[in-house]
Amino acid sequence: MVRTPERQVAVFGAGYIGLVTGACLAELGHRVVVRDIDPGKVALLRSGDVPIYEPDLGDMIARNKERLSFTTDLGETLDGAEIAYVCVDTPPSASGDADLSRVWSVVRSLEGAEHLRAVVMKSTVPVGTGTRVRAALDEAGLSHVGYAANPEFTAEGSAVRDFMRPDRIVIGSADDATAALVAELHEGIEGPVVVMDVRSAEMVKLASNALLATKISFINEIATLCEKTGADVEEVARAVGLDHRLGPHFLRPGIGWGGSCFPKDSEALRQLASNTGYHLQLLSAVIEVNNLQKRRAIQKLKDELGTLTGMRVALLGLTFKPGTDDMREATSTVLAGRLLAEGAEVRCWDPMARPAEVEPWTSTTRLATPELAVEGADAAIVVTEWPQLKEADWAGMAATMRRPVLFDGRNLLDPREMRGLGYTYMGVGRP
Template identity: 85%
Template sequence: MVGKPNRQVAVFGAGYIGLVTGACLAELGHRVVVRDISADKISLLKAGDVPIYEPGLGDMIARNKERLTFTLDLREALDGAEVAYVCVDTPPSASGDADLSKVWSVVRSLEGASHLKAVAVKSTVPVGTGTRVRAALDAAGLAHVGYAANPEFTAEGTAVNDFMHPDRIVVGASDEATARLIAELHEGVDGPVVVMDVRSAEMVKLASNALLATKISFINEIATLCEKTGADVEDVAGAVGLDHRLGRHFLRPGIGWGGSCFPKDSEALRQLANNTGYHLQLLSAVIEVNNLQKRRAVQKLKDALGDLAGARVALLGLTFKPGTDDMREAPSAVLAARLLAEGAEVRCWDPMARPAETEPWTSTSRHASPEAAVEGADAAIVVTEWPQLREVDWAQTAAVMRRPVMFDGRNMLDPAEMRAAGWTYMSVGRP
């Protein structure tokens, strides 16, 4: 325990953000009740199991079991709560705007909770949402309850550390008292508190993710140009990243970004601009580059193999990044769908992924190891940079393939070593 137990907090949503928020607030000494409408999730959590994989989260929940509880019951969650945190997901709607139906469901459920001091939204929402929530709270007789936008900046695989040691804690509050309250909740967190107005705080989250996505798409475009000119993108990115004005982070070429944040937030920001009558040309290009990057991987295999009809292709890694079981917007889904459309047989390996029982996954096969996935295959694609792939005996693996062709979509293996091991090896932006 870092801080002193001094606040009662209700957290709505037991997903990645809600569980990390609840566990970390309990670690700071607060009494936290996490409420979700999924009976399966709450049943698992009450039994001591965590329904998602996030390093350190299970241990933190177990360590704080006296201050951290889970419930399906709204009244139990709100009983005595001073702050209600909204941590539900906001997926894209059919129009590309953020679907705020779960946010509004939580806001409506707060009617009558006059004992609350503040409502804080961690969910990523369009700029202007806070104004609408403020009006809804006022109409529900909760005008005395403060409102804050307190966006999260955690990355899956490092979320617990990101919460406890953030670059910044952004608090957009409707009044000074609410800003102080939210800041006090974070006492013991190793990071500066940055206070601003609600709309600016909402924009910070969207702008941050859009800028990170831009860096990835930029280096992927440079990688394509490196392939055409004979330059090595690894050397280029390394030297560019030494510039203190630019930095090394997110200058890694690959098959594109995915996950729960970058695709959704980039599209949400673009739609927000479109709704104001302004077209974000740069961001639109960033999204287009990312969409094309996955398809370029399939084209490289076609160039190497010829017709993909009847070819066996192994996808090595399915999650959008290592260290998580999250399949949301994973590049592997696009790759699998495109390969199947070309008539290929798709074989898959991933140590953590749990693909949905839907297409394209129902038309693929799962294998227990990278070696098993590539046996008898014509090609392999490194999709996720799981460290297990560095331990594979690639010379031995090449010998059990029909045609040892590899596209390394994460540049994690050494080109000279792979070619010496008998592979026709291709990567991103390396000659």
């Protein structure tokens, strides 16, 4: 790997994006200080313990401990820093707009940091935020400091790989020198650098996630139609995906998308359009399809069992996707809440999830294995396609269930095999 000229980088925020950004920039040869306002999180990181699960991240942090440090102290963060990366959360506010309070807190903290050469926005923000940040920097006497939008396109479970082997590196800036500086930070990474204006770069992130969400909701619509016509959505998606104009990615039917990006960014884009007086009809339908998809699973079980009152249902997988411990906007939360509302007893298994001690999780029972979770159950739902479920003892599990009803919400298992083991098997879009 070609080593870049060493730069001193300050990263604000030690969440998924901040930690991955800081670790990868250190891997590229830069000296990085990551700041977070949570003393507990910083203490864990200093001790070598990574508070989130992300493949390869812990090893990368350990490997670069001479160039990568963590602190709560603002002065230590900015001492000698040339570039400040903003990597804080921008959750939805009560109005549906992105809550930029953490972003503005970081921007205000930069006042007096005249040695900075650039401020780089990694956080996902509404289009137009860069103009406001630029004005705030000018007002703080930092008009000589460049500004760039450098949106992230990393997926949880593959974030390190996505950063180091990206499809593209998008840089939005009003001046060539700042764009060149941000591009230089990424030297050693193979991937096209796409330079554009700030507003366009801000839009790229929102549009990308909205399009991916659209592909998922579309195939879920087709899956529902397949169920009503006797077609098999797995065969349909396989053939559609061979079209080079469309590709196979994100044509996997299931029980809805979740996570930290798709729901938030789709709603943010819809709200952004509403604020301009424009209604994004297609995106609104995409979101509605996804919300309904989660509830259709409950209705299918209800139709099969007759009632859910008094029934024991096992949720197999809780995180929004495999390979992460993230529960944000997870489909399992909706399923658990609806099952409890219908009067069912809910038992759960997941190898990595850490649900908060709030409803609906305080009313469910966590078990250590899939086998224990389904014991005595009237039905089981595959919620997250963990590889452990492919290897589970499904024959033995069927024998321990009160009723071997299985809803495969990710089409993970072979229908014929499951029916051969005695299951009443239901998939998504499968006859």
